[in-house]
Amino acid sequence: MDAWSFHSQIFFLTHRLQAHYSISQHPNSVVQDRSVYEDAEIFAQNLYLQGHIQMRDYQTYRDLYETALRFLPPPDLVIYLRASVSTLMKRISNRGRTYEQTISPDYLEGLNTLYETWIDNFTLCPILAVPADDLDFVHNNAHLDLIIAKIQERLSGKEEVVFP
Secondary structure, rough: OOOHHHHHHHHHHHOOOOOOHHOOOOOOOOOOOOOHHHHHHHHHHHHHHHOOHHHHHHHHHHHHHHHHOOOOOOOOOEEEOEEEEEEEHHHHHHOOOOHHHHOHHHHHHHHHHHHHHHHHHOOOOOOOEEOOOOOOOOHHHHHHHHHHHHHHHHHHOOOOOOOO
16 A cells, blocks of 8 residues: 555546546536546545555645646536445445455545535635435336526525525
8 A cells, every 4th residue: 555555646636637637628518527626625635634644645746736736727616525434334344345345434424524524715716515315216116306496506606505
């Protein structure tokens, strides 16, 4: 982990930067699952905090990330699916992916903390925080329709979008 974390994060950063740039070149609507922001603000930072990336390498990574962001247009909207660790653990179990079964609640708690800090300080575009503990948009079409309506409200410029 220590030997390859920095290299892996540079690979992911490059991939996300290329995807973000490519998306920005098309005028059509696009939904992106993972963003360049999450790679840097959550996953790379988490590896640094866990001691898998050295300070010098992490600073190089941050400098590259922050410089590249100056050249990319921000998204129109960030949709943040806010979920508790217990909800995340249930969903991981339900998916049944073997490689996810060893993810610990402590690891998810750490990621959730980083996500909350990031989303609280993100100012590049509007944010729609979706209470994912309460909404099952995968299995409940009414929940999906509600989220779509809230996305449309937020994109139309309405300031306060509140979930019931």
